[in-house]
Amino acid sequence: MLDANLKTQLKAYLEKVTLPFEIVASLDDSDKSRELLALLQDIVSLSDKIALKTDGRDSRVPSFSLNRPGADIDLRFAGIPMGHEFTSLVLALLQVGGHPSKLAAEVIEQVKGLEGQFSFETYFSLSCQNCPDVVQALNLMAVLNPGIRHVAIDGALFQAEVEERQVMSVPSIYLNGELFGQGRMDVEQILAKLDTGASARDAEKLNAKAAFDVLVVGGGPAGAAAAIYAARKGIRTGVAAERFGGQVLDTMAIENFISVQETEGPKLVRALEEHVKQYEVDIMNLQRASALIPASSAGGLHEVQFDGGASLKAKTLILATGARWREMNVPGEQQYRGRGVAYCPHCDGPLFKGKRVAVIGGGNSGVEAAIDLAGLVAHVTLIEFDSQLRADAVLQKKLGSLANVSVIKSALTTEVKGDGQKVNALVYKDRNSDELHTLELEGIFVQIGLLPNSDWLKGAIELSPRGEIIVDSRGETSVPGIFAAGDVTTVPYKQIVIAVGEGAKASLSAFDHLIRSV
Structure with missing residues (x-):
């Protein structure tokens, strides 16, 4: 599973583990379970302080938990935490194994002082660069406070669950079954929402x-x-x-x-x-x-x-104070933000696998987004307000080579439509004829500047x-x-x-x- 170089690096990190613990895997006969088992076997081969059990009974398969004898830690991964989440896995191994966090002492004490039962679930995608901050923050909190439980879930691997909960943006964080937040969050931001007196x-x-x-x-x-x-x-x-x-x-x-x-x-x-x-x-x-x-x-x-x-x-x-993503400012955009309207194709693209999406904007960002998404989704429609794309020629050439991408120019997006729960269409006006058109789809990625x-x-x-x-x-x-x-x-x-x-x-x-x- 891991190549020689990665094994060498990981072995050096695992030398920092001071307390023995075990990995408990829940597996079946699927290819993904075999892939996860190979990863976990590689890990335990690199440290004599880590043991592997394969008799887990988690309802999510494949998955695994990290358990330390004598410690009340509930920390799990549902899926195979590679890509951006490999760092989250390594940090979890170290922290469950007794290696101290670099988090400020006062923040650690604030986490430890939280009272109550907090069951967190985080949906991530392996291509999401925002997700590791959330996963790592909640994993650490689960190590520090026995009242906090956390499971990190690969949304692309558990599609049925994602569909049922209508997760259309990652990271999406649930607390005790209810949506807690979406987007990048660190320990301090999570604490600010949990500890209501922190702001004062x-x-x-x-x-x-x-x-x-x-x-x-x-x-x-x-x-x-x-x-x-x-x-x-x-x-x-x-x-x-x-x-x-x-x-x-x-x-x-x-x-x-x-x-x-x-x-x-x-x-x-x-x-x-x-x-x-x-x-x-x-x-x-x-x-x-x-x-x-x-x-x-x-x-x-x-x-x-x-x-x-x-x-x-x-x-x-x-x-x-920088800048933020420019929004379309059309009816339905705010209502369906995070429910089909997205601004980060790298983060949320995997959640739209096999679906029809649109990209708004024909500059470099928009064309790059359409190219990336084309490898994941069924079809991409790029919508540009101007009569021509503004992206670099090399990007336009690549875009034109993709069979599942269409481009609509001189088009003004006028409305985002949905069924009350998620996006199902986009309305645009042909700027040459003023005629309105409805495009049926499941996702809209806005890339129109700052x-x-x-x-x-x-x-x-x-x-x-x-x-x-x-x-x-x-x-x-x-x-x-x-x-x-x-x-x-x-x-x-x-x-x-x-x-x-x-x-x-x-x-x-x-x-x-x-x-x-x-």
């Missing part, structure tokens, strides 16, 4: 913090670069972010970040966060900015307010007609002492490498402002 406690802590020399709002590439450059100047630096990594967390393949030939968004984000943590930077996660109050006088403090009731003050600010996360700044600083923060050549906004960087600004070409450079520039400009304002 966090707000109290933030309100007590002294003013920063530089406060970065946003934790994407621009924010990370800004924080590093500020901290290297030896000044008091903070980063407040809704989620560290931002939009990059949802990016699958990155092949144009200079000096890195190929990587994935989550992997790059981990590297950025580890780099930031090498310096004395106060990272405040799960903080969604809601208002900006610029300093009332030269040399005063700028204030940023957050949804949770907290506020932070700083001598200078760097706004790097919108800046700047709504909270209206009236505080100058924005462009598109809502982007207007900056000068130094990254300074219309308010002295407030700078901005990355996809939220008017700087053209929304690229990771550009955001990193702009973040560094804004930070250097903020430092220059500080030393000249003394």
Whole structure:
């Protein structure tokens, strides 16, 4: 099952296991069960502290649990956790085997302190780059707290279950049989939903913090670069972010970040966060900015307010709140979001295997999505508003070679239709004739660009007609002492490498402002 190189790497990791435990597999005579058995046999051959039993009686087959004698741990995988989930498997093996987590001590204590019974089920796909964060978070919580149980389920392998529950987006998380959440979540985000008093406690802590020399709002590439450059100047630096990594967390393949030939968004984000943590930077996660109050006088403090009731003050600010997926804004889109309307083809594509889907948008993202989906679904219809596709020629050529893809140009999507539970059709208008057409399908993937996360700044600083923060050549906004960087600004070409450079520039400009304002 595992090749020689992977076995060598895994053996090195499993040397960190200090407590013996067993893997209990539930199998049948299917090919997938044989594949899982081969994987588990490879694992136990690499460590004398892990035993394998094949007498499991789980209703989901193939599946396996990780059990440690004397410990009340209920942690399971339904399916074969390879692809993006192989890391989740390795971490689960280590943590059940006694290897400590790198999670902050106060967060670990918060998990251990949760009272009650929490039975979590997470549906994932092996191609989903957002799913491992959820799976790993809930696995760790199940190891730390005996009241928490977790099973990670490969939705592509358990199609009947997915159909019954109408799971059309991954990761989808169920708690005690009810939908708990969809999309990427880490331990702190899950805790924030479970521990209702956490938000108030966090707000109290933030309100007590002294003013920063530089406060970065946003934790994407621009924010990370800004924080590093500020901290290297030896000044008091903070980063407040809704989620560290931002939009990059949802990016699958990155092949144009200079000096890195190929990587994935989550992997790059981990590297950025580890780099930031090498310096004395106060990272405040799960903080969604809601208002900006610029300093009332030269040399005063700028204030940023957050949804949770907290506020932070700083001598200078760097706004790097990035952008989000642009929505179609048509009837039915919000109603069926996560129930057929999706924005991540890599994550949710496997759930539409053998079905008919549409991709909205003829730029690079839309054409790449259609090409990827064509290998999974029965048919893809790409819908483009313009009279021609805007994607690179090489992508258009590849798209044209696919037999199960059709392209409709000069078309405006006007409505998403469904049966009350999930999508069953899309309505579009032919822009040449104004005639309406209905396209029967089960999935719609929206790929029409980005919108800046700047709504909270209206009236505080100058924005462009598109809502982007207007900056000068130094990254300074219309308010002295407030700078901005990355996809939220008017700087053209929304690229990771550009955001990193702009973040560094804004930070250097903020430092220059500080030393000249003394």
